[in-house]
Amino acid sequence: MNIQFKKGVLELCVLVVLCRKDYYGYELVQTISKNVDIAEGTVYPLLRRLTKEGYFTTYIQESAEGPARKYYQITPKGREYQEVLLEEWNRFINGVNSLIRTEDVA
């Protein structure tokens, strides 16, 4: 669980965000780094790997204000994976929180 958790945090962030809508790389990186302190560049290797593993697909779309952008879209396999990671995350957080509360009382 612990190893899975560490591996999964940034992965989970990317998956959760992409479950909502399609993002282009820059937009996705900004959304994540606004909330979580990361080196922004680390999101791109992750996106590439998860795309290769079949969790995302990509497409190019022209934009009104500039050159074409590469969009990422989650696949059904990606959604399934997101649910698994989210479940694990919640279990972990609940466990930690209940420990903290117990400490408070004692």
Added chain:
Amino acid sequence: MNRERFLFELKRSLGRMEESEKREILSDYEEHFRMGLSEGKSEEQIADLLGNPRILGKSYAIDSLLEEPKEGGGVTAASVVRAVFASISLTFFNVIVVLGPFLGLVGVMIGLWATAVALPLSGIAIVLAPVAALIVPSFFSLSTMSPAFLVFAGIGTAAVGVLAVIGMWKLSRLFVRVVAAYVKFNLRIVTRKR
């Protein structure tokens, strides 16, 4: 660090990889710089927020080395060794965390292999001993053991040895897979840090 420098460092640390793949990776960062600049950030600011291009490059290189080949096979021992060394070059921290256990385990594997290979060889030697004693009696004194006993003991030892070699072969493949998984895991932790 400006845009040109960042892209140069990134490209250099991608290592051996298809040109088309390198171009794809670089284009993601080119797009990132384009977007950042259009929001009024400076090249230096954008590069600083992206992080260390050499670490980013290595993480692509390692992902690509550890990728499962499309048809058959798995990760090869050679690609795992390359991946281990690529991962070592990331940070000094890794010299202790990866290289130490890795070399230790490689040592154990070499020792086990030597034992496994020695067993069938000594089996053959035991079988041959009575023959050698016939040819050069002065060199071998087998008076206490019958030749028949030695032949069967030798065959037995050789059989156990062959089993040991097969076992080692399986263990080595497992070892390669475990090292690959560990390097991947380790890299994810390392690249997570700013």
